Amino acid sequence: MAVLEKANAASPAIPETIDVQLDLFDEIARLKRELNAVLLAHYYQNPDIQDIADFVGDSLQLSQQAAQTQADVIVFAGVHFMAETAKILNPTKQVLLPDLEAGCSLAESCPADKFAAFIAEHPGHVVVSYINCSAATKALSDIIVTSANAEKIVRQIPADQPIIFAPDRNLGAYIMKKLNRPMVLWPGECEVHVVFSEKKIVELKVRHPQALVIAHPECEERVLRHADHIGSTSSLLKYVEQSPAREFIVVTEPGIIHQMKKSCPDKEFYPAPAQNECGCSECSHMKKNTLEKIYLCMKNRAPEITLDEDLRQRALKPILRMLEMS
Numbered sequence: 567m568a569v570l571e572k573a574n575a576a577s578p579a580i581p582e583t584i585d586v587q588l589d590l591f592d593e594i595a596r597l598k599r600e601l602n603a604v605l606l607a608h609y610y611q612n613p614d615i616q617d618i619a620d621f622v623g624d625s626l627q628l629s630q631q632a633a634q635t636q637a638d639v640i641v642f643a644g645v646h647f648m649a650e651t652a653k654i655l656n657p658t659k660q661v662l663l664p665d666l667e668a669g670c671s672l673a674e675s676c677p678a679d680k681f682a683a684f685i686a687e688h689p690g691h692v693v694v695s696y697i698n699c700s701a702a703t704k705a706l707s708d709i710i711v712t713s714a715n716a717e718k719i720v721r722q723i724p725a726d727q728p729i730i731f732a733p734d735r736n737l738g739a740y741i742m743k744k745l746n747r748p749m750v751l752w753p754g755e756c757e758v759h760v761v762f763s764e765k766k767i768v769e770l771k772v773r774h775p776q777a778l779v780i781a782h783p784e785c786e787e788r789v790l791r792h793a794d795h796i797g798s799t800s801s802l803l804k805y806v807e808q809s810p811a812r813e814f815i816v817v818t819e820p821g822i823i824h825q826m827k828k829s830c831p832d833k834e835f836y837p838a839p840a841q842n843e844c845g846c847s848e849c850s851h852m853k854k855n856t857l858e859k860i861y862l863c864m865k866n867r868a869p870e871i872t873l874d875e876d877l878r879q880r881a882l883k884p885i886l887r888m889l890e891m892s
């Protein structure tokens with residue numbers, strides 16, 4: 567048997583080889599049937615994973631899918647907080663994450679102990695947390711939001727009610743500006759969205775004067791001010807589908823461009839360059855997932871997300887509030 571790829575090092579029980587003769591698309595489809603599994607994938611996943619998934623979506627759509635699935639096993643092609651949210655919503659189902667190391671800089675920026683101290687320093691505030699955080703941080707929150715519903719949910723909070731918004735200060739600042747409403751911001755940021763180069767975006771606009779700029783609200787204001795449309799990944803996708811424009815400069819993780827090209831094959835998409843030398847803006851956490859790891863996690867039913875029941879119940883309340891208010 568030939569060696570294709572080393573399996574997840576975090577799971578020593580997993581065999582480390584895959585037969586190169588295997589057709590992974592067929593094998594994953596077979597395992598989906600055998601396990602009665604659903605494969606959920608975020609828009610930032612590699613194209614092959616998006617193509618084999620049962621559902622591809624943004625954070626809100628994926629949590630809504632997780633909340634209503636009839637499957638016994640949820641395979642999450644995304645990052646840890648997304649799979650953990652699926653487990654919070656489905657305590658009796660098995661939730662598999664192909665690589666447990668697939669984290670998120672926003673979730674890591676907001677450890678629960680430090681966040682609890684921050685909340686204690688701001689008594690009387692409603693705690694609104696972006697879904698990109700750990701279960702322990704969710705458990706300290708009153709309402710969870712995603713980039714797709716943050717504005718709608720904050721609008722529903724009485725105007726005289728002070729708010730803490732965590733952990734993404736850029737999304738928080740964007741909502742504050744949009745609603746003309748102050749909030750206390752936790753100073754977290756997405757390591758992918760803060761490295762886009764304003765200079766290179768302006769240069770791209772000069773080269774493609776007809777192109778519209780579409781950006782995710784995790785970007786900084788210096789980039790957002792150039793945007794013709796700002797929204798979650800699903801909102802950016804809908805915008806390019808509905809817009810009469812033919813060219814777009816896409817200021818978010820470039821994985822979403824796969825769906826944009828599928829929906830609008832005759833339109834042009836230019837990924838916005840980052841400030842780093844290669845100009846690349848891929849999320850290294852999202853890209854940890856591969857077809858090989860998806861196959862292995864289904865075959866071995868590991869790595870699996872597990873959660874303490876008391877923590878799960880505390881983290882569930884603000885997620886259910888979000889689903890009600892969305």
Ligand code: 13P
Nearest residue numbers: 624625626712713798799
């Ligand atoms: P959405 O897909 O919800 O817009 O989120 C983007 C993101 O960064 C997920 O980690």
Ligand code: SF4
Nearest residue numbers: 670671756757758849
């Ligand atoms: Fe986290 Fe940013 Fe990666 Fe999304 S793109 S998973 S927010 S690091």
